[in-house]
Amino acid sequence: MGEQGTNRNNASWGARQGKRYLRILGKVWSILFLIVLVMIFSSRGANFFSIMGLQNVLLAATLIMLVAVGETFVVISGGIDISPAYVVGLCGAIGAIIMRDMYAGGSNPAVAVIVGMVGGLAFSVVPGLVNGLIITKMKVPPFIVTIGTMGIAEGAVFLSNGGVPVRELPPLVANIGNTFVAYYTSGHGFSLFGPPDVAGVKSVGILPIPVLMMIVVIAVMWLILSKTIFGQHVYAIGGNIQAARLSGIPVDNVLLKAYMLASLMYGCAGMVYVLRFASLAPNAGEPLLISSIGAVFIGGASMAGGYGTIGGTVIGALIIAVLQTGLVMLLVSPFFQYIALGCAIILAVFVDQFKAKLLQE
Amino acid sequence: MAGREALLRVEGVSKHFGGVKAVDDVSLEVGAGEVVGIIGDNGAGKSTLIKMISGVYTPDGGTIYFDGKQTVGLSPREIREMGIETIYQDLALADNLDASSNIFLGREPVKSRLFRTVDRALMMEDADKTLRKLGFQLPSLKRHARDLSGGQRQGVAIARAMHWNAKLLIMDEPTASVGVAGRRNIYKLVNNLREKDIPVIYVTPNVREAFGIVNKLAVIRRGRKVAERMINNTTVDEIVGFIVGSKSEE
Numbered sequence: 202m203g204e205q206g207t208n209r210n211n212a213s214w215g216a217r218q219g220k221r222y223l224r225i226l227g228k229v230w231s232i233l234f235l236i237v238l239v240m241i242f243s244s245r246g247a248n249f250f251s252i253m254g255l256q257n258v259l260l261a262a263t264l265i266m267l268v269a270v271g272e273t274f275v276v277i278s279g280g281i282d283i284s285p286a287y288v289v290g291l292c293g294a295i296g297a298i299i300m301r302d303m304y305a306g307g308s309n310p311a312v313a314v315i316v317g318m319v320g321g322l323a324f325s326v327v328p329g330l331v332n333g334l335i336i337t338k339m340k341v342p343p344f345i346v347t348i349g350t351m352g353i354a355e356g357a358v359f360l361s362n363g364g365v366p367v368r369e370l371p372p373l374v375a376n377i378g379n380t381f382v383a384y385y386t387s388g389h390g391f392s393l394f395g396p397p398d399v400a401g402v403k404s405v406g407i408l409p410i411p412v413l414m415m416i417v418v419i420a421v422m423w424l425i426l427s428k429t430i431f432g433q434h435v436y437a438i439g440g441n442i443q444a445a446r447l448s449g450i451p452v453d454n455v456l457l458k459a460y461m462l463a464s465l466m467y468g469c470a471g472m473v474y475v476l477r478f479a480s481l482a483p484n485a486g487e488p489l490l491i492s493s494i495g496a497v498f499i500g501g502a503s504m505a506g507g508y509g510t511i512g513g514t515v516i517g518a519l520i521i522a523v524l525q526t527g528l529v530m531l532l533v534s535p536f537f538q539y540i541a542l543g544c545a546i547i548l549a550v551f552v553d554q555f556k557a558k559l560l561q562e
Numbered sequence: 563m564a565g566r567e568a569l570l571r572v573e574g575v576s577k578h579f580g581g582v583k584a585v586d587d588v589s590l591e592v593g594a595g596e597v598v599g600i601i602g603d604n605g606a607g608k609s610t611l612i613k614m615i616s617g618v619y620t621p622d623g624g625t626i627y628f629d630g631k632q633t634v635g636l637s638p639r640e641i642r643e644m645g646i647e648t649i650y651q652d653l654a655l656a657d658n659l660d661a662s663s664n665i666f667l668g669r670e671p672v673k674s675r676l677f678r679t680v681d682r683a684l685m686m687e688d689a690d691k692t693l694r695k696l697g698f699q700l701p702s703l704k705r706h707a708r709d710l711s712g713g714q715r716q717g718v719a720i721a722r723a724m725h726w727n728a729k730l731l732i733m734d735e736p737t738a739s740v741g742v743a744g745r746r747n748i749y750k751l752v753n754n755l756r757e758k759d760i761p762v763i764y765v766t767p768n769v770r771e772a773f774g775i776v777n778k779l780a781v782i783r784r785g786r787k788v789a790e791r792m793i794n795n796t797t798v799d800e801i802v803g804f805i806v807g808s809k810s811e812e
Binding site: 436439441446 | 616618637638639642643648650654655656657658659663667668669670672677678679680722
């Protein structure tokens with residue numbers, strides 16, 4: 202390409218190069234934004250560069266990421282899912298109620314926790330199934346359908362436990378949710394799943410179990426989206442649903458699976474919430490909705506569908522987590538978080554539109 | 563054609579949209595090695611007719627046989643599997659995917675049967691081979707379809723149809739959005755297929771173009787087939803007469 206850059210072509214060559222840089226910038230702007238954000242907060246005294254600082258961000262990002270990764274599949278397919286606002290709480294409530302009642306009935310706590318987790322996750326595909334069926338068979342727009350299922354889930358979660366948080370879970374729950382995979386104790390080295398049994402020493406935890414769970418789940422979702430035929434078809438449907446149909450892709454089937462997979466992620470978020478807080482508030486998912494949709498769009502997904510990646514969504518969720526924890530570390534009023542988050546989302550969609558316009562020229 | 567059973571037999575198909583008769587009682591036969599032109603004004607019903615053949619629309623009346631089997635009621639996928647490939651006027655490309663993904667759209671090769679993963683390396687290799695064989699040059703197979711030129715996009719759509727050893731190729735106004743070189747490529751492709759005895763249905767609004775390429779012409783006017791002529795048995799004036807309705811056989 203460069204060799205053809207004669208005088209005549211120089212101008213267009215330069216323009217093409219400029220466009221190339223802009224295109225690369227469009228792809229990596231969220232990473233740059235994350236770095237700049239971390240630098241600004243650090244310069245003001247927030248501490249991200251320590252094992253605890255980093256883990257606090259990851260912990261803050263855990264629930265957002267789980268929901269956002271599920272939402273990513275839906276957005277790439279050309280849809281949107283509002284239902285996690287209460288589906289997270291509903292799945293968590295079902296898991297937590299099973300754990301509480303089995304434990305109260307005298308079951309082994311480990312059995313109660315496992316049955317509760319499996320129950321909550323098994324149920325979690327149901328809202329996605331309902332969403333997917335109504336969207337594909339009855340042709341109702343995803344936005345409206347998922348607002349409807351959000352409302353149903355809201356009612357159901359409040360009814361499930363009389364409108365109050367589910368508590369009195371087996372103590373094992375909190376143990377799992379607040380344990381680190383490894384501990385470092387100076388003078389005693391590393392130990393797994395608990396500090397060494399020595400009085401009077403301080404241990405540093407490394408990798409909280411919820412974060413480990415999140416990493417495993419997200420790795421699997423990344424493989425599904427980027428490596429499988431299902432993932433390829435999700436992109437194809439988002440890019441041109443008509444072409445996908447004509448080429449013989451089972452469009453309805455793929456969309457149904459996408460909404461169910463997303464819903465399973467909301468269930469995962471619900472279960473991790475239960476483990477971390479050893480209780481379940483009915484509205485646990487509410488603040489996650491805006492954050493996770495924000496993460497998806499900051500991560501490079503497009504409103505029109507067809508674009509988005511798990512890696513991008515993870516960066517988006519980290520940006521939101523850094524905003525939240527950074528403002529907390531600087532003792533800024535928590536309400537500013539919402540304002541900052543809102544601005545970040547609008548910025549993300551603006552960049553998306555700008556990119557689309559740029560590519561059309 | 564004499565003595566040979568037609569590969570495709572369309573028998574009296576009709577399609578209504580609301581009160582509009584888009585296609586009304588049209589019959590058509592396509593035999594091995596034939597290039598059959600479907601010609602008519604905009605809105606005459608050409609696209610509706612071929613979409614019934616490719617399975618996008620189900621006819622309200624009439625039947626279609628391909629290779630001796632009834633195809634009415636089959637999905638586009640099943641009809642593709644029988645060997646009918648279609649290049650649509652809008653090319654039906656997913657703009658967010660690269661050329662190789664578009665060529666393999668809906669038929670991605672499986673790498674691991676257990677995990678149903680896509681074999682991208684194979685996809686790239688085969689896409690490259692098919693495009694080369696057809697004489698299309700793409701700057702990069704990884705470039706998204708929306709960043710390709712009209713001719714390149716056409717190449718991807720043609721490669722998608724030709725990759726699967728089609729028994730019948732339907733082309734809906736293939737030269738509508740390509741330059742001179744792209745046009746020449748399309749004519750070459752049609753002639754190659756004719757030599758291999760693979761029939762082509764060639765939809766076009768352009769009479770002169772049709773005379774340069776087809777063996778047989780079916781004229782569609784207001785949803786009805788108003789005439790069918792072997793190309794060496796008619797004139798441009800006669801066909802134009804049928805298209806505009808100044809001439810009729812009845």
